[in-house]
Every structure is written in structure tokens, then in C-alpha cells.
Amino acid sequence: MKELKRTADLRLIGGSILVAIVFVTLTTSILSTAVDHWIRHDARIETTVLAQTLQERLPQLEALIGGSFPSGPDAAALQLIQSLGRASHATLATPEGEPVLILTDGQVLAASGQEGRIQAGAAGAPYTRVETVKENGAASVVAVTAMILQDHGRPVGMLETRIDETALADSFHQDLLIASIILASVLGLAFAIGYSWLTAAVRSRNASEERAEFLASHDGLTGLLNRGAFQVKLDAALARMSPNEAIALHHLDIDRFKRINDDLGEEGADKLIRLAALRLRDQVRPCDILARLGGDELVIAQCGIAHPAQAKAFAHRLAERLSEPYALEGREIRISVSIGCSLAPHHARQAQDLVVKAGMALQFIKATGQRGFGIFRETMQEELLGRRDLEGLVRSALRKGLFSLQFQPIMSLPHGRICGFEALLRLTSEAGTPVSPELFIPVAEELGLLPETGEWVLNKACETAAGWPDGISVAVNLSPSQFAAGGLPRQVQAALTASGLAPERLELEITEGILLKDTDAILQQLTELKALGVTIVMDDFGTGYSSLSYLWRFPFDKLKIDRSFMEAYSHSGETIQQILKAIVALGRALKMQVTIEGIETVFHARAVKDLAIDNLQGYLFGKPMADVEIPNAMLKDFMKTMNAPADAAPAARMQTPAGQKTGAG
Incomplete structure (x- = not known):
């Protein structure tokens, strides 16, 4: 296309030069013709004047032409008349054109008979021819004019004049040359303006066409390929792919982009997308294909890989690069991305199918709250449909009364009796099928339903516990979203207030992860909660983060050791024992009660019996149950169990895992 346009421009330039040559040639020809015309015109006028003068001054002119040589006065008159005009040479001839008298240089001479006949124009009109005479190396322009002399329409003779028109010709040439130069300049300027305009128009058109061609295959915001051009290039890459290589298609988008767009505004969000696209350009190889599908969705075809692990490593590099801070609007912006991946030829051999499956993988990991990176698998569609059904169930659970609470006993080790229950949220489908907390609680969190659900759990737990005997507490888990x-x-x-439950009988459990963000605001709410008289418990202590840094900033009432310690006890009992001793000692030093979760078997109970732990919780003392199932004396045989023979411990072990807790209770 560019070659065609270049050829067209060359043709335009060549045509312009040809027009200029033709113009110069025509101007020269017109100039020469114009000069000849004016010379003839001047010579005819001069000859006509001379003829009129002769006829007026010499009534006997016809006789002189008839053959009588002029007398002295007539000759003098002829000489005078000839000298008054510009003709350097004049010949009088008979009507038939035979020369009779010659007037030259102030003399009147008789014709010698050697002169040629004079020929006038048709119908008596003057006839002029222009001759160029070279004499002594100099050229002069001579106009020779012949005309018939008439007396009342009757021919009486002929007159031929020779007039030197060199000066007039030079003057005409000069004037016409100046006029031609001016005209040529004007025309040249007009042509230059026209040519410049035309050239600019052509270039503008070419630029518009090139821009249109670019936009037809590229994204206007980032300059990356658009969807159509990407699929064409990807199909070509798939066709070239050798049997021992693969192509990984990475479909990525920015997490929580709507929130970012609302925060930065449309212009700021566009700048962010452009910056992200520039970073991606730096990460791809020449053989890879990068495009923007729209919005915050970008795709990269990673060509020529040998193993899926390369795709995963590449995706992690992309995520790390894109997560680095951006300087926008005077602020530091951080983002994260999710990446769905499909592989050719394993998942698809056509570009469209590959894009669809990578998009499905992206949709799946975002819908399931996984974030990060995921490779397509055939079951994703079915799992995604199940996920959507679960979301619908969670959304309607409160309205339809599908949520319920179960309570797991907490045993006071020193007193050998139940001291409280932990309230655990449960969900049942409309068909009556229980849904695992591991499934529905993350969904509720992502849907933003935990604050409302958590409030329901709090009210329901207090209402239920208010009917228990005094001294039996209820523990409710609080989620980060409730604090937020x-x-x-x-x-x-x-x-x-609504339940009438005494504040000291309500325990509020928080995980250490809650304190990681906006710590001051969280601690302020915890301070206000403690002022109500409730008990504040740090739950899942020892699982990570930086629990110790918060113990001195806020006076927790209890520590709850995570169940993972007891799960690992059978493999690393001695090490776990030392860690538990240290935690209990820490709790004692900070005047906190210590509870340990995960007591599933008698073996577990005996392992912690001598650690001076305050409270135990686990399946050994009861599974989570509805409030109507709580017996009045369910632990009356607890001490008998604790004193069972050691060899009975292995047989009494239970491997059933404890029910998952929820930040919503």
C-alpha cells in the first residue's frame, strides 16, 4: 500500500514537471507569435499612412507610376514623403506589380527591371511578411509590406515598403517577456500553492488512511492489537506451531478495576491501563502476541513453550511486574491482576476457542475468589455453574431462613465441666442439604454479605445463650468485614440489650489477621467493645502474622491456640509440647486464659492435661449441635474419660475433623 502511494506521488510530481515544460513551450510560442503580430500591424499602419500621404500630396502619382520619371518638384516631394516615414526603402509599382520607382536613403531611383514583382494581399488588403536580416554579424527584423494604391476603388499602382522593426521587436520582446515572467510567476505561485495544497491533501488523506488502517487492527487507547487482529495473528502462529511446542494464552484483567475506576476517574483509569500495557510490552518477546480485548482485559500469546510450567512462571512474572506501584495523579497506586490460561494444542487448536477457554479460566478464578493464576480445565464450566448456584443460595439465605447456628462445647479443664459454647454458622439448601462452611463463608465474604450475616449471628447467639444457665458463655467469631x-x-x-444476656457471658473472637489493616481503627473498636464488659479473645493464635506485636497494644482476655498444633501432635509431639508450654506461659504472664482447639481424642486430652491450660475444645467433648440438642449434663463422665487406661487411648482416637469456624459466627 505504501509503495502504491509513493508511486502515485512520483506520478504527480512527474506530471507537474511535464505541465511546467508544456507551459514554458507554449509561453515561448505565444510570445513569438505576439511579437510577429504586432510588427505586422505596425508595418501595415506605417505603409497605409505612407500610401495615403503619397496620394494626397501627389495628384499626378498615377502618371508617375505610368512611366514618367518625376520632375524636380515631384522628386523632392517623394523624397520628403519618404523621409517623413519610417520606411527605409519603398517601391512604387504598376497595378500588375512591376516596380517603377524606388525611394531609398532620400533618393528617387528608377527601377532597374531586376526587381521582383510585388504581390499584395487579396482584395487589396496590405500583405506583410517579417524577415530576419543578418548583416555584418548583426541580425535585424524587417517588415516588408505590399499594398494596392486605389483611386476611388480603381487600382492605380502598388506600394511596397521595407521597415526596420528591430527596435520595436526588441521592445515588444522585452515587454512581453516581462509580462510572461509576471504571468509565469503568478501561475507558478498559483501552481505551487495548488501543488502544496494538493500534496498536503494527499498526505493528509494518506495519513488518515494509515490511521484508519492502524485503528482497524489496533486498540486506540494502548496501541496494542485489538481482538480481531490478535485472533488473525494467533491463528497464524497456531498454524506455524511445530509438534514439539505449545502456545500459552494468558487472559488477564485488573482486580477490583471498577473500584479503581471510581477512585481515579475514567481518565486516570485509562492512564493506568496504558501504563500497564507498556509494562507488558517490556515482558513479551518478539515472537509473543500482545493485545487488548477491551476495558481492563489484556491477552498475551506466549509462543514456543515446551512445558506448562513455563506458562505459570511467565504469568507470575507478569503479575509481579504489574503489581509494582504506579505514580498517578500525584499518588502511588498499587494493583493486582488475575490471569486465566489455556494451552494449545492441549485445550484448543483455533484462536477463538483458545481465547474463550482462557477467558473461562479467568472468570473461574475470579468468581471463586482464588485470584492469581489458573489454567483451564474441562470441569470449570460445571464448577462455575455450581458456584453461581451457591452465590444465589447465600444471597437468599437470610431472607429465606436457611442460616442456622450450631454450638460446640468448650470444656473448663480445672472444673471438669462445660463453661461455654462457640456459635458456628451453618447453611442448608432449600432441599435440606447441608453446605460446608468452607464453601459458603468465602462466598459470603466476597459478596459483601458477612456484615449483615454477622449481625444476625450475634443477635441469634445472644438470644440463645440468654436461655442457658448462668456461668455458661457463648463465643461469637467476628469477621474483618464487620470491623471494616x-x-x-x-x-x-x-x-x-435485646437478649438480656450479661456482657461477661459474651466472648468475641477475632483472628490476628483482622489487625493487619487500619490497626488504629480496629483497636479503637476493640476498646469500645471491651468497655461494654464483654470478653475479647484472640483466636487461631500461632498461625502466623505477628500476634505478639498486638498482645501488648491491646489487653486481650483470652488466647485460643489454633487446632493445627493438635493435628501435628502425633508427628511432632515433643516439639509441639514445648511450643504449647511457651504459649501457656505467655498467657499466664499476660494474665490471659488459654484455650486449645482440636482436642479430638483421649490421646489429645492426655497430651495437654499437664500444661495448665484453662479450656479445651474439640470433638472429644461434643460436635457442633443445635441448641435444642445441648444436654444438661453432657460431660458428667468427662473425668472418667480422662482417667481411662493409657492403652485405651489409641482406640479412642477420632479422626473426624472439627467443624470450620466463621468470622460471621
Whole structure:
């Protein structure tokens, strides 16, 4: 296309030069013709004047032409008349054109008979011819004019004049040359302006066409390939792919982009996408294919890989590069991305199918809250449909009364009796099928339903516990989203007031992860909660983060050791024992009660019996149950169990895992 346009431009330039040559040639020809015309015109006028003068001054002119040589006065008159004009030479001839008298250089001479006949124009009109005479190396322009002399329409003779028109010709040439130069300049300027305009128009058109061609295959915001061009190039790459290589298609988008767009505005979000696209350009190889599908969705075809692990490593590099801070609007912006991947030829051999499956993998990992990176698998569609059904169930659970609470006993080791219960949220489908907390609680968190659900759990737990004997507490888990929503102290106060439950019988459990963000605001709410008289428990202690750094900033009432320690006890009992001793000692030093979860078997109970732990929780003392199932004396045989023979411990072990807790209770 560019070659065609270049050829067209060359043709335009060549045509312009040809037009200029033709113009110069025509101008020269017109100039020469114009000069000849004016010379003839001047010579005819001069000859006509001379003829009129002769006829007026010499009544006997016809006789002189008839053959009588002029007398002295007539000759003098002829000489005078000839000298008054510009003709350097004049010949009088008979009507037939035979020369009779010659007037030259002030003399009147008789014709010698050697002169040629004079020929006038048709119908008596003057006839002029222009001759160029060279004499002594100089050229002169001579106009020779012949005309018939008439007396009342009757021919009486002929007159031929020779007039030197060199000066006039030079003057005409000069004037016409100046006029031609001016005209040529004007025309040249007009042509230059026209040519410049035409050239600019052509270039503008070419630029517009090139821009249109570019936009037809590229994204206007980032300059990357668009969807159509990407699929064409990907199909070509798939066709070239050798049997021992693969292509990984990475479909990525920015997490929580709508929130970012609302925060930065449309212009700021566009800048962010452009910057992200530039970073991706730096990460791809010449053989890879990078494109923008729209919005915050970008795709990269990673060509020529030998193993899926290369795709995963590449995706991690992309995620790390894109997660580095961006300087926008005077702020530092951080983002994360999710990447779905499909592989050719394993998942598809056509570009369209490969894009669809990578998009499905992206949709799946975002819908399931996994984030990060995921490779397509055939079951994703079915799992995604199940996920959507679960989301619908969770959304309607409160409205339809599908949520319920179960309570797991907490045993006071020093007293050998139940001291409280932990409230655990449960969900049942409309068909009556239980749904695992591991499935529905993350969904509720992602849907933003935990603040509302958590408030329901709090109210329901307090209402239920208010009917228990005094001294039996209820523990409710609080989620990060409840703290983020704010208003927890008000909700707790309202629940206590509505149920009549004594504040000291309500335990609020939080995980150390809650304190990682906006710590001051969280600690402020915890301070207000403790002022209500409730018990604050740090749950899942020892699982990570930096629990110790918070123990001195906020006076927790209890520590709850995570169940993972007891799960690992059978493999690393001695090490676990030392860790548990240290945690208990820490709790004692900080005047906190210590509870340990995961006591599933008698073996577990005996292992911690001598650690001076305050409370135990696990399946050994009871599974989570509905409030109506809680017996009045369910632990009356607990001490007998603790004193069972050691060889009975292995047989009494139970491998059933404890029910998962939820931040919503």
C-alpha cells in the first residue's frame, strides 16, 4: 500500500514537471507569435499612412507610376514623403506589380527591371511578411509590406515598403517577456500553492488512511492489537506451531478495576491501563502476541513453550511486574491482576476457542475468589455453574431462613465441666442439604454479605445463650468485614440489650489477621467493645502474622491456640509440647486464659492435661449441635474419660475433623 502511494506521488510530481515544460513551450510560442503580430500591424499602419500621404500630396502619382520619371518638384516631394516615414526603402509599382520607382536613403531611383514583382494581399488588403536580416554579424527584423494604391476603388499602382522593426521587436520582446515572467510567476505561485495544497491533501488523506488502517487492527487507547487482529495473528502462529511446542494464552484483567475506576476517574483509569500495557510490552518477546480485548482485559500469546510450567512462571512474572506501584495523579497506586490460561494444542487448536477457554479460566478464578493464576480445565464450566448456584443460595439465605447456628462445647479443664459454647454458622439448601462452611463463608465474604450475616449471628447467639444457665458463655467469631463496616460496638450493645444476656457471658473472637489493616481503627473498636464488659479473645493464635506485636497494644482476655498444633501432635509431639508450654506461659504472664482447639481424642486430652491450660475444645467433648440438642449434663463422665487406661487411648482416637469456624459466627 505504501509503495502504491509513493508511486502515485512520483506520478504527480512527474506530471507537474511535464505541465511546467508544456507551459514554458507554449509561453515561448505565444510570445513569438505576439511579437510577429504586432510588427505586422505596425508595418501595415506605417505603409497605409505612407500610401495615403503619397496620394494626397501627389495628384499626378498615377502618371508617375505610368512611366514618367518625376520632375524636380515631384522628386523632392517623394523624397520628403519618404523621409517623413519610417520606411527605409519603398517601391512604387504598376497595378500588375512591376516596380517603377524606388525611394531609398532620400533618393528617387528608377527601377532597374531586376526587381521582383510585388504581390499584395487579396482584395487589396496590405500583405506583410517579417524577415530576419543578418548583416555584418548583426541580425535585424524587417517588415516588408505590399499594398494596392486605389483611386476611388480603381487600382492605380502598388506600394511596397521595407521597415526596420528591430527596435520595436526588441521592445515588444522585452515587454512581453516581462509580462510572461509576471504571468509565469503568478501561475507558478498559483501552481505551487495548488501543488502544496494538493500534496498536503494527499498526505493528509494518506495519513488518515494509515490511521484508519492502524485503528482497524489496533486498540486506540494502548496501541496494542485489538481482538480481531490478535485472533488473525494467533491463528497464524497456531498454524506455524511445530509438534514439539505449545502456545500459552494468558487472559488477564485488573482486580477490583471498577473500584479503581471510581477512585481515579475514567481518565486516570485509562492512564493506568496504558501504563500497564507498556509494562507488558517490556515482558513479551518478539515472537509473543500482545493485545487488548477491551476495558481492563489484556491477552498475551506466549509462543514456543515446551512445558506448562513455563506458562505459570511467565504469568507470575507478569503479575509481579504489574503489581509494582504506579505514580498517578500525584499518588502511588498499587494493583493486582488475575490471569486465566489455556494451552494449545492441549485445550484448543483455533484462536477463538483458545481465547474463550482462557477467558473461562479467568472468570473461574475470579468468581471463586482464588485470584492469581489458573489454567483451564474441562470441569470449570460445571464448577462455575455450581458456584453461581451457591452465590444465589447465600444471597437468599437470610431472607429465606436457611442460616442456622450450631454450638460446640468448650470444656473448663480445672472444673471438669462445660463453661461455654462457640456459635458456628451453618447453611442448608432449600432441599435440606447441608453446605460446608468452607464453601459458603468465602462466598459470603466476597459478596459483601458477612456484615449483615454477622449481625444476625450475634443477635441469634445472644438470644440463645440468654436461655442457658448462668456461668455458661457463648463465643461469637467476628469477621474483618464487620470491623471494616464499622458500628460493631453499637451492634453488640443492641444484641445484649435485646437478649438480656450479661456482657461477661459474651466472648468475641477475632483472628490476628483482622489487625493487619487500619490497626488504629480496629483497636479503637476493640476498646469500645471491651468497655461494654464483654470478653475479647484472640483466636487461631500461632498461625502466623505477628500476634505478639498486638498482645501488648491491646489487653486481650483470652488466647485460643489454633487446632493445627493438635493435628501435628502425633508427628511432632515433643516439639509441639514445648511450643504449647511457651504459649501457656505467655498467657499466664499476660494474665490471659488459654484455650486449645482440636482436642479430638483421649490421646489429645492426655497430651495437654499437664500444661495448665484453662479450656479445651474439640470433638472429644461434643460436635457442633443445635441448641435444642445441648444436654444438661453432657460431660458428667468427662473425668472418667480422662482417667481411662493409657492403652485405651489409641482406640479412642477420632479422626473426624472439627467443624470450620466463621468470622460471621
